[in-house]
Amino acid sequence: MSNVFQLVWLIPVLPLLGFLINGLGRKQVSKTAAGIIGSGTVLSSFVISLLVFLQLNSGNIPKEAFHYFDFINIAALKIGFDFQIDQLSSIFLLIITGVGFLIHVYSTAYMHDEEPKDFAKYFAYLNLFVFSMLLLVMGANFVIMFIGWEGVGLCSYLLIGFWFKNTNYNIAAKKAFIMNRIGDLGFLLAVFWLIAKVGSVDFHTVFETVPTLFTSGSITIVDITGITLLLFVGAMGKSAQIPLYTWLPDAMAGPTPVSALIHAATMVTAGIYMIARSNILYTMAPVTQCVVAIVGLSTAILAATIALKQNDIKKVLAYSTVSQLGYMFLALGVGAYTGAVFHVMTHAFFKALLFLGAGSVIHAMSGEQDIRNMGGLKKYMSITHITFLLACLAIAGMPPFSGFFSKDEILAGAFASSPLLWGVGVVGAIMTAFYMFRLYAMTFLGKFRGTSEQEHHLHESPKAITIPLIILAVLSVIGGWIGIPEIFMHGGHRLETFLSPVFAQSNALIAKHHISHTTEYILMGISVGAALIALLYAWNKFSKYQKTDKEETGLGKVLANKWYVDELYDSIIVKPLLSIAKYFSNVFEKKGIDGLVNGVGKAVNYGSRQIRLIQSGQVGTYVLMMVLGILIFFIIQLFL
Amino acid sequence: MNAIIFTAIWGVVMMLGGAFIKSKTTPKYLAIFGLTVILLLNCLEMNSGMPLFAVELKGMLDFKSFNLTFINVAYGCTLLFFLLNGRDIEKVGENVSEYFALIFFILSGVALISTFSSLLILFIGIEIVSIPLYILTGSDKRNLKSNEAALKYFLMGAFSTGIMLLGIAFLYGGSDIGTFNINLMISGNAPMPAMIAAGLVLLLVSMSFKVSAAPFHFWTPDVYDGAPTVFTSFMATIVKAAVFFAFVRLFENAFGSMHKQWQTLIVILIAATLLIGNLTAVFQQSVKRMLAYSSIAQAGFMLFSLFALSSLAKEGLVLYAAAYSLASIGIFAILVRMKDYTIDGFNGLGKQQPVLAVTATVFLLSLTGIPLTAGFQSKFYMLMAAVQNGQHIWLVIFAVLCAAISAYYYFRIIQAMFFKENNSDVELAEDITPAFKTLLVITSILIIALGLYPKLLTDWLYF
């Protein structure tokens, strides 16, 4: 066992340190210091994760989790504060710390207009996020994972609402948090269910014992399905799937790097990580898998359709993220776990790149986000333009860019389980290509449509922005080559071989279905071809786009308004809830319960007022009462 | 025996003193001195078991330490009453020494009815207690309320005497051995013959009248309200407690063996008394009248001793008598000094007279039955006795609910004293001497001491 593993705990702790320093000393530290601390910590944990990865790659893998201290330790339940390092988590570690680092660097430039203490605060939050995300992926049991899980939710809340003076941003942040919360409840319930059934939350224990318990019958298929479904609810919230996806587009209120890091590269993929982590459970619950696949696919399509009509550069990217996430869930649903993870990785590269590029554009346009007021930017900001184009190609799934490999793998998996899924998937892919290039064309091609004073200080962004762009561009070009399918190159899929131990159990259960190479070629051809056509169509349609103020009509309007989903939620959930609350607090509480309580008091008062009238002051009455009393007593005593 | 003889004699002394002593204040000191001596003599008799004069009792009286302890309690409270209210008695009218004399006669009556063992003594004792009370009630001659109270009290009192006598007559006729001795009257718990039953009911009624238990309580509010406040204080506390003691002793010794046969009547009495007393008190605006009703409510709790009729209950009764008397004497003593008897009259007392307010709070808390006060212990004993008895738990619950209501009206005064402001800065209370304050403080300390450690009292009851 190499001593690198003794440093594992540093990976999350370093960003935490960064958070503490920047957070507590936000008044003292200068901008540069804050930037250096922020990025430096993440960089160093990246280095460590790299070392860890190399260790794993060289085949020495820690047998069990690293135990640090007891979190909860009672007779009924033991939950340690444990980290688990295996292939899966190491991949994610690399993505998080790597992309995270780049985005930190990017941010130093992007946020430089902020006041020093806000600047420091921003980096503090960013580090805190990285810390939580690392907890999420390193946690060796569901509870630690959940800690990270909610932690990232919190950070996204804080960062979306970073400019807290703007109420709409706060509301967006709140929405994000609450929708995540809804998902988290699913997660929690699943955990409780596990505790009740398995009596443990450790990944090792659970994944070892569940199959045996299942065969022994002490866990039924119902339990497993329930648990997995509930976990998936959690994933829905975190990874913005139907019906809990609406928060993600609103989350674009946050600073662009945040959108890149949290809402594209890392946090939103937590759901995929979690399901991939507990793949065995899912493999044992086909119903759930089916649900996952369907939800994923429909999300992919729905989001894609919406993206077709969005004009806010970040909104388009947001919806494309949602739809890409949908693809990943599709992959998980059809049991192509490797594919999902693969796509997470590539997506992290190109989507981060897209966002950062968009950020650079917005930066150049001094805050303008509406692509209808852009255009022809390619002659002002070439690096941004190039990298953006590469990213678009990647996401559109053009070979040999990274997106192609991962998406192709997913589609292949889908086809294997049912051609229908594949078909729909392809449609999604086509739309992806279309809206991405609509975006690209309207932004960079044609002639500039913005105001003149926007125009004359258009400029290429500084190094700190462009370098990350370039690095990411490279990655999103070559990133896919670690997963070259069999048909091109035998043993080319290094990722699969690397990850295979993680999914060993599931793969044992899944019947390995082979698609003949010819079919695979055909599929590939169709999807790529279709996408290409859509791409070219969008290219020349929108490169000569003119600003028109004619209203969208028909389907276009519906799409532009995102299928009115927000309005729907508002009217069937939010409003009724609020009115009930209103009724309770104004009527039921006051009139009902408290009314009852006070009613007793009133009754006593009333009784008092009445009963004292008997005290008439007349001796005659008094004596009469006495005599009556005597009579009653006599009757009771002598005749009853 | 000492108590009876010497209180009677001292009454005569006070009476004659009235003829010779011109000073208004002297009788008070005379009375206080005399009562102290008598108290000591009674203690002496308790310890030695020997009275100064050997009188052949002929089964008329019974001086077991239990009864003597009660006499101590009653006399002790009276002493306190003298100390606190001496000045106010002087204010009532001219015939100060006569008032004291009457009080002493009442005390001898108290001693009689707390030691009687013959119905004859009970009858005479009750009359000795009542007749002077009629007079004291009417002693504020110019005040029509006082007159009215006196007449009402007298007429109804005489009426209830009639009832009582009829009852006694039936008992005499009904008991096979034709006796007035309560210990021999009945034995065994065979279903009682009709005449005994009739006698029992009539006695029950007349005694309930004397202790103002509903539905025979009607005289109480008017009389307590009309009588001069000092004497209200006296008759609402010591006298009432004494009559209660007699009540319990009568029914325990005479009818204890057939307790179950008449328990129902007691249950009705308790329920009615608690309900009416507490409910009616809620709405009163005059503190004096409110206290009158509250005394009815308290009687409801004391009746539990009759309901249970166990040793616990009897201890409880003595404890209750002490606690209730102490607290009421205290609160009345303060009331007497108040200018305005309405609850608003107490507004802002806490600022003007902190000592009065705080002690008054202790008294009221005790009357409410808040722990750490004697009031709680006594109620606690009563409830324990009742629960121990086993039947009619609903009655116990009903009782505590009524106690909750009682909190409602007692706390109105506390609120007035501490939490309400009085706009004018006139004196709320008059001639508050340091001695008076000290006495009040001592009283409240007594109450709390009893509340923390009731054995102070209960241990005396048997040895």
Added chain:
Amino acid sequence: MEIKWYIGLAVALFCTGVVGVLTRRNSIIIFMCIELMLNAVNLLLVAFSKMHAASEIGQSMPSVVSDGQIFVFFIMVVAAAEVSVGLAIIVMLYRNTHSVDVNFLNRLKN
């Protein structure tokens, strides 16, 4: 003579007194009715004492018989005392209100 007749008579007189107390307003008359009640009781007691005299207990211990009559004696004593006080009170009230009507006594109520 059976005791029940005496009981009947005494109770009848007693109840007449009660009715008087209930129906009259003149406090003196009410007071007289109360005296009537007391006398009824006296009669009853004497009758009972003689009843016991007839029984074997009475034969064995004559005190049983005399007890009742002594009691009557004491009742008379008490009654006398009561009367003196009662009339005094009534007179006092008459001095102040020039009426002996109990219905005028309602300053104290509720």
Added chain:
Amino acid sequence: MSITEILFWGLSILALFSAIMVVASKNPVHSILFLIVVFFTISGHYILLNAQFLAIVNIIVYAGAIMVLFLFVVMLMNLNAESEPKKHRMLQFAGLISGGCLFLVIISAISETQQASNMVLMGGGESGLIKNLGMVLFKDYVIPFEISSVLFLSAMIGAVVIGKREK
């Protein structure tokens, strides 16, 4: 029907009649006189029962002292029929009914019991004689006797306190 029974019934009816008249008659003076009659009849009963001492005391104390006192007071206030207005009927009626009920209840409770049919020793019996009662009174009942003095004292003081005019 023996002579005693005849006397008993006669006296009883007279007693009841005059008792009712005490309650019924308007004029206070009349009620007093009727009350005196009642007392006399009751003394008669005492004599029938051979309780001579009580018979005498009854006449002296009640018919003599007490009733005269009453008479004085009534005269002093010169109350007459008109001076008492009607109590309203409702209450009178209720009083009548409840009083009657009381009577019925007690009688019906007691009359049927076997105790109620005990015989009363008419005429004979020594214990009612002054000699015997005197002995008992001063031997067995000395305590109550002495104590009743307290009662009288307090009554006396009371009368003084109440009666004395304030200066």
Added chain:
Amino acid sequence: MDPKDYWITFPELLIWFPLLAGLVAFVIRKDKLVKNWAVLASLITLGISVMSLLYADNTKHFYLNNVSYYWLQNLGSNFSVGLDGMGHMLTALTAVAFPVIFIATYKSDYKNANVYYGLMLITQAGLMGVFTAMDLLVFYFFWELAVIPVYFLCSRWGGEKRIQATFKFFVYTFTGSLLMLVGIIYVYMHTAATPFAEHSFSMNAVYSALLSPAEKNWVFWLFFVAFAIKMPVFPFHTWQPDTYEQAPTSTTMVLSGIMVKMGVFAVIRWILPIFPDAVTKFDNIVIGLSVVGMIYASLIAIKQDDLKRFVAYSSIAHIGLMCAAIFTKTEIGLQGVMIQMFSHGINIIGMWIVVDIIEKQTGTRKISELGGIAHKAPALTIFLVVIALANIALPLTNAFVGEFMMFSGLFEFNMVYTVVALISIILAAVYTLNMVQKVFYGEANAITEKIKEISLNQKLILAVLVVFIFLFGVYPQPIIELTKDTVAALVTKIK
């Protein structure tokens, strides 16, 4: 094993010292002086409690933590007090809370401060007594002793509608405790004899009282109503918002921080062991009520505009969960309650401190009138946000551990309740974030313009609380270690 005859023991110290300190406070006339005296005294009490925690191990130091004196032998009641795990934990909470409260409200001046602080300290003594009582009668005494001073505190120094509100509170709780008294006596009458008396109030005797199931079923309610009112559990809660709104904030802190725990504590200490069968019989009703209460209170909290009422309702929701968790009778649930009792105390006191600061500075509690405090007073905001997050049980805050365990206990009991109860967690997020947003974010308005950053000692106090929040959020084990014996004993007793 240590000698039996210590001249004084921890429970005694914890009770008598605050009591004496309170009595002393009455006679100190100078306001400043009495203020400092109160702080000092409470700090000393804290010291004592910390000491007692060092000797918490009852297997070694039994006679240091338990003592019994003759009191009313003839009734079979002795003045016996003792500290078990739960007792230690709650006395510690009480000991921590009071200095925090005193220092946090150090700025605010009261008329006749001596009376004020005297009563406060006496309240502390009463609370200590409740948590240490090992004799049912003694428990009842302290139960009342703790309430009476609070009654006076609230009605004397409270808001304008204080008298009615407080009086309602008093009569409500008083009725409850009287019913409990009947229950106590009834149980007592069925206990075994002692050398001195035919029955006994001592804890063991009471635990083994011979009650028939039927009797247990109704006596249970006599006890439960009293405690339900104190906690309070829906629908007995209506006194709470009014009282919290009207009471002076420091008293409100005592009420909501500690006094509320009296109810929870009492249920665990007395109801569970005495009426296990009845608990099992009625668990569905009680848990149902609690869960409904959680949702109900949370919904109302969404609509509250007054910060104090807001906190009150959110507290009701939290307490509902505790009550439900107790009645699951599961080890994990009860353990969760133990942790949550402490955490809730800390968090809600913190919440009140912030509310108090805001009210003191702006003169209003209306959420609608506030806003934009964040950039006027960042430190305050950060503290509040942390506390708010603890309030919605975010992981790594102390509340999470407790609620996690309670929920998982509840889940073991019944899944449906858990789901419903969890909804209230969402609602908690909704109303808490609403509040944070409306009060602290957005643009500052006329009222909040003049807000200044909080003073150093306020910072320190809040910092202490925040440290607690995170310490027990990350490493709750100490509390678990402290209380797990109690829980184990309970669970075995019930099973």
